[in-house]
Amino acid sequence: MERYLGRLPERADILVIGGGITGTSLLHHLRARGMNGVLVERAHIASGASGRNAGFLLAGVADNYADAVRAYGRSRARTIWQMTLENHDTMIEAVAGQDVDHRRLGSATLASGEEEAESLAESAQLLSEDGFEAGWDGRRLINPRDGEVNPASTVGALARLAKAGAIREGVNVTAVEASSSDVLVHADGAECRAGCVILATNAYTPLLLPQIAIQPRRAQMLASGPDASHLCDLPTYSHFGYRYWRQLPTGEVLVGGWRDTAYDEEVGYEERPTDKIQAHLDVQLKRMGAEAAVTHRWAGTMGFTESGLPLVGPVEGMPGIYTCAGFNGHGMGFAFVSAKRLVDSL
Numbered sequence: 241m242e243r244y245l246g247r248l249p250e251r252a253d254i255l256v257i258g259g260g261i262t263g264t265s266l267l268h269h270l271r272a273r274g275m276n277g278v279l280v281e282r283a284h285i286a287s288g289a290s291g292r293n294a295g296f297l298l299a300g301v302a303d304n305y306a307d308a309v310r311a312y313g314r315s316r317a318r319t320i321w322q323m324t325l326e327n328h329d330t331m332i333e334a335v336a337g338q339d340v341d342h343r344r345l346g347s348a349t350l351a352s353g354e355e356e357a358e359s360l361a362e363s364a365q366l367l368s369e370d371g372f373e374a375g376w377d378g379r380r381l382i383n384p385r386d387g388e389v390n391p392a393s394t395v396g397a398l399a400r401l402a403k404a405g406a407i408r409e410g411v412n413v414t415a416v417e418a419s420s421s422d423v424l425v426h427a428d429g430a431e432c433r434a435g436c437v438i439l440a441t442n443a444y445t446p447l448l449l450p451q452i453a454i455q456p457r458r459a460q461m462l463a464s465g466p467d468a469s470h471l472c473d474l475p476t477y478s479h480f481g482y483r484y485w486r487q488l489p490t491g492e493v494l495v496g497g498w499r500d501t502a503y504d505e506e507v508g509y510e511e512r513p514t515d516k517i518q519a520h521l522d523v524q525l526k527r528m529g530a531e532a533a534v535t536h537r538w539a540g541t542m543g544f545t546e547s548g549l550p551l552v553g554p555v556e557g558m559p560g561i562y563t564c565a566g567f568n569g570h571g572m573g574f575a576f577v578s579a580k581r582l583v584d585s586l
């Protein structure tokens with residue numbers, strides 16, 4: 241991946257903090273509207289959750305459709321599903337011509353037991369009534385419009401569309417302060433006066449603004465080497481979204497999740513795989529019949545909100561400061577379109 245080393249600018253019309261899928265999407269939409277954005281990232285682009293995730297492009301929130309209808313109401317749930325389908329279409333359109341390993345074969349949500357099966361069957365029914373493609377085969381809910389992508393390549397592709405000099409890596413923002421005329425940003429001894437600042441820092445947002453209610457939660461994964469057998473037909477999601485796996489066309493298997501088995505331990509910012517969770521991922525890999533050995537194990541930090549929906553908009557009491565964060569483990573499905581909504585509202 242290209243490097244974009246740089247410094248904090250002294251002035252910026254719009255300063256985006258965070259170089260993941262959200263920050264690079266924001267830059268893309270700002271540029272499309274002729275607005276001047278500069279993105280600063282403390283490490284390198286896609287170094288956060290965006291370069292560590294499973295690459296599922298799923299419609300909707302973490303909950304299945306029936307549960308989402310119960311939580312948000314039918315009309316809002318339908319709007320959210322529509323919005324995530326738009327996210328999928330428009331994000332892939334934006335990176336057209338660049339290789340991001342996108343496939344759109346659908347996804348399967350596998351029932352873990354009777355309770356989930358009932359809820360998934362109901363979801364299929366409600367989705368069809370609301371005009372979405374969905375099928376229930378007694379064991380799995382199939383969403384034919386879902387897909388998968390290489391997430392780091394997608395962020396890299398969006399970054400390549402940015403204006404020269406608009407991305408600056410190695411800039412660790414330490415504070416943001418609102419004033420009546422602009423926003424003062426501090427990073428490693430340097431200062432920037434920005435017309436406005438957008439925090440695209442997902443799980444890390446409370447480290448800059450502690451009043452933002454986003455909880456950091458760890459997710460772990462493993463990858464195997466290429467396996468000669470076809471072990472999995474579709475990206476699969478199970479146990480109410482806590483467990484997931486898929487096989488790449490080149491044979492490697494990705495397995496992730498299982499934080500439901502250590503819910504209170506899988507919190508915070510320590511991006512380190514643990515034996516306890518990794519043992520569950522190993523069992524799943526074997527259960528799928530994989531013979532290839534594990535080549536990579538890793539962890540990343542997701543940002544969760546109370547409502548289960550992202551925080552996209554102004555920060556209360558801090559003029560000129562906005563968040564586009566809190567993607568509840570589904571940023572690949574939400575961030576591109578959330579960034580567009582925020583830029584449209586500026």
Ligand SMILES: Cc1cc2nc3c(=O)[nH]c(=O)nc-3n(C[C@H](O)[C@H](O)[C@H](O)COP(=O)(O)OP(=O)(O)OC[C@H]3O[C@@H](n4cnc5c(N)ncnc54)[C@H](O)[C@@H]3O)c2cc1C
Nearest residue numbers: 258260261262282288289290293294296413540570571572
């Ligand atoms: C293991 C795992 C599997 C997942 N699987 C999926 C999946 O299959 N599908 C899906 O949709 N989602 C998935 N997710 C969630 C998804 O990765 C996130 O929702 C998404 O990447 C959030 O993107 P972001 O750009 O908002 O945040 P991030 O990618 O975390 O980016 C935030 C960036 O901000 C930078 N930053 C933070 N603080 C500062 C600072 N003070 N100064 C400068 N820079 C700063 C960080 O370095 C980081 O690069 C998964 C997450 C994990 C960890």
